[in-house]
Amino acid sequence: MTIEGKSLEHFYGREQVLKGVDVTIRPGEFVAIIGESGSGKTTLLSILSTLLHPTHGEVRYEGKGLDALGNIDTFRRRKIGFVFQFHYLIGYLTLRENIALAALAEYADQIDPLMERLGIERLGGRYSDEVSGGERQRAAIARALINRPRVVFADEPTGNLDTKNALGVYELFAQFSQEGTAFVVASHDKKITEFADTIIEMEDGVVKKVITR
Numbered sequence: 001m002t003i004e005g006k007s008l009e010h011f012y013g014r015e016q017v018l019k020g021v022d023v024t025i026r027p028g029e030f031v032a033i034i035g036e037s038g039s040g041k042t043t044l045l046s047i048l049s050t051l052l053h054p055t056h057g058e059v060r061y062e063g064k065g066l067d068a069l070g071n072i073d074t075f076r077r078r079k080i081g082f083v084f085q086f087h088y089l090i091g092y093l094t095l096r097e098n099i100a101l102a103a104l105a106e107y108a109d110q111i112d113p114l115m116e117r118l119g120i121e122r123l124g125g126r127y128s129d130e131v132s133g134g135e136r137q138r139a140a141i142a143r144a145l146i147n148r149p150r151v152v153f154a155d156e157p158t159g160n161l162d163t164k165n166a167l168g169v170y171e172l173f174a175q176f177s178q179e180g181t182a183f184v185v186a187s188h189d190k191k192i193t194e195f196a197d198t199i200i201e202m203e204d205g206v207v208k209k210v211i212t213r
């Protein structure tokens with residue numbers, strides 16, 4: 001699924017925080033959006049992922065504007081995965097139940113294989129406060145991947161992780177992207193650039209540099 005952001009501008013009140021951004025995300029591409037705090041990464045990611053409507057400009061999925069995608073809730077549920085800095089797992093449910101809650105019926109039999117792939121198969125019966133930060137985030141990633149989305153958007157997914165766990169997350173994103181899921185990841189961690197196919201560097205609301213490998 002090709003995703004395009006065209007001439008994106010965004011204002012919060014009178015403050016302009018995106019000042020004309022054009023980006024294209026190709027199927028299966030691992031894109032890292034990097035830049036200093038306040039440069040506009042979260043705003044850009046939120047717009048590209050359909051969560052925030054830009055003040056000017058538009059987002060297209062496979063050439064279609066968001067109005068032409070049909071029911072936006074269904075589109076998000078089937079095509080898009082979300083990962084945030086905080087895991088947002090439900091504390092009353094086990095890790096496995098959290099993933100099962102998100103799973104569409106046709107992917108219910110994929111829960112265990114996916115947990116195994118993410119190395120959390122033995123933790124299915126535990127609650128989020130009974131596992132490590134890295135394990136919690138891998139459960140959140142499993143929840144994002146369970147319905148085989150075409151793209152996963154992640155905002156500072158390693159913000160609460162140590163280096164070893166952070167590198168593990170980037171490695172997972174790189175592996176799944178090779179199987180066709182695109183990843184668009186906002187991060188101020190420069191280490192992500194060693195794993196991504198494309199690096200978009202933001203500075204003060206504009207794209208300062210794009211590096212494609």
Ligand SMILES: Nc1ncnc2c1ncn2[C@@H]1O[C@H](COP(=O)(O)OP(=O)(O)O)[C@@H](O)[C@H]1O
Nearest residue numbers: 012017035036037038039040041042043044186
């Ligand atoms: N909801 C909001 N209301 C007002 N200003 C905001 C809001 N969200 C972000 N900003 C401002 O927009 C700018 C860009 O923020 P953001 O997109 O979160 O950047 P980053 O993720 O790179 O830190 C910052 O100056 C921030 O203070």
Ligand SMILES: [Mg+2]
Nearest residue numbers: 041042156186
């Ligand atoms: Mg941010």
